[in-house]
Amino acid sequence: MSDPFELFAIRLGHADRPARDNFLNGPAREGTMRLDFDMWLARNDERIVAIDSGFSAEAGSRRGRTLERSPEEAVRGLGIDPRAVTDVVVTHLHYDHAGNLDLFPAARIWVQQAEVAYVTSDAMRHPELNHFFEADDVCSLLQQSFKGRVNQVAGQATVAEGVELHLIGGHTPGLQVVRVLTRRGWVVVASDALHYYENFERRNPFPGIVNVPQMMDGYDRILQLAPDVDHIVPGHDPQVMERYAEDSAQLPDGIVALHHDPTEG
DSSP states (O other): OOOOEEEEEEEEEEEEEEEGGGGGGSSOOOOOOEEEEEEEEEEEEEEEEEEOOOOOOHHHHHHHOOOOOOHHEEEEHOOOOOOOOOOOEEEEOTTTTTGGGGGHHHHHHEEOOOOOOOOTTTTGOOHHHHHHSSHHHHHHHHHHHHHTTTEEEEESSSEEEEEEEEEESSTTTTOOOEEEEEEEEEEEEETTOOOSSSHHHTOOOSSOSHHHHHHHHHHHHHHHHHSSGGGESSEEEEEEEHHHHOOOSSTTTTTEEESSSOOOO
């Protein structure tokens, strides 16, 4: 049995959004809510697995988003050479999760077949759908595929002992979550299957959805994969940095250890 993984959340940037834009249903919310742009990293003595790779500086500039740190800087903040990363899991191909794949030249890339099929389908003729993606990111993934670096998986898959992929869908057809075995048990990196803790608590999803029933069913599936809600990590909630701050004081600002128990939310 491989050693459990250390698991980290890394904030790459943030933006303020109208709170009402973060929930599909219910009364209008007043004010703003901060949205963090995160990536995650799991490591043990055998593997170093980056989960998502943020957005490129060019895409951020076009979209009014600013990087606090690049994914390369984020990985180096944990004392890791980007060339040592063995795997990159792309949870889905939205611009803020799938940029910068060239920064990890030795890594095997993991993505769901359904996601690749979607972003190369006729659906991308619609601006209402394609604006979530960067064509350059899709082209980069295809280029890496021609180099033999991409694993397109269908449904559940294992990256390494202790790192599992599970297809959820909903937010995009190929949205996958990552289940990581840590010293406190299995932790589910939910990515955009769950933007905020509040989306899950209220069963009121983030409105960027291609399949609402899948999104709602995904909440139940995520809970089945995790021992309890304290072992679920949403994709964009700044509370992640707060809940895990207590045992992460020795880490650079904007990086927290998810293999420790969180403080009460």
